[in-house]
């Protein structure tokens with residue numbers, strides 16, 4: 762019996778991994794996808810034509826970058842929809858609007874007009890059939906010091922040159938955002954409780970929790986359809 766069957770995880774599940782920059786989303790995406798033999802949907806950082814420029818000048822590039830990310834996520838959503846699920850997604854679309862666009866607007870590095878245009882486009886896209894909510898959002902959390910350590914260890918130059926206050930502001934916003942998030946079921950994992958890089962067995966309890974959460978949420982969804 763394979764891991765997906767062992768933990769009762771439906772073959773068409775869509776699982777999205779959320780959390781602040783550097784917390785370990787991509788690493789977790791790969792570990793779960795490998796274990797379940799699911800497809801992955803990643804943010805492509807190296808080929809993003811705006812990201813470097815954005816870190817040099819938030820005000821000038823924040824709108825362009827958000828539109829770019831939205832277009833990329835839309836293409837990925839369409840792909841997931843067309844395959845009929847079976848995907849692990851590195852970062853949710855909810856974070857683009859709920860964390861990044863909002864933060865830049867509230868900090869004054871995105872204008873009110875640009876923010877409204879972005880929100881209107883986002884809302885129109887989310888209303889299309891390509892945007893079913895995921896079965897589960899896995900939220901990765903840890904201490905700010907650990908997250909900062911990981912950003913430094915990964916060493917993307919544009920992130921090293923960004924003031925620590927930017928990461929701290931984002932970290933604090935994530936805390937508040939996840940406490941109020943209710944678009945789909947949430948499984949919270951603390952990065953101190955597993956190590957998928959150095960201990961291959963540490964993915965097993967994660968898979969067990971995923972199976973449990975998805976079965977509960979599918980039962981809950983189907984009971985709502987019947988009433």
Ligand SMILES: Nc1ncnc2c1ncn2[C@@H]1O[C@H](COP(=O)(O)OP(=O)(O)O)[C@@H](O)[C@H]1O
Nearest residue numbers: 782783784785786787788911914915956957958
């Ligand atoms: N369980 C872990 N233990 C130690 N380091 C980790 C772990 N998971 C990820 N990392 C490291 O932390 C850094 C950021 O991880 P990454 O998965 O790229 O984060 P994100 O996708 O959230 O930005 C990378 O250098 C990665 O190797």
Ligand SMILES: Nc1ncnc2c1ncn2[C@H]1C[C@H](O)[C@@H](COP(=O)(O)O)O1
Nearest residue numbers: 781782783804806826827830857861920
């Ligand atoms: N929507 C976004 N706005 C601004 N910056 C973003 C957005 N989504 C991702 N990013 C940045 C943050 C990181 O520098 C890279 C990749 O994110 P990661 O959390 O490391 O996967 O893109």
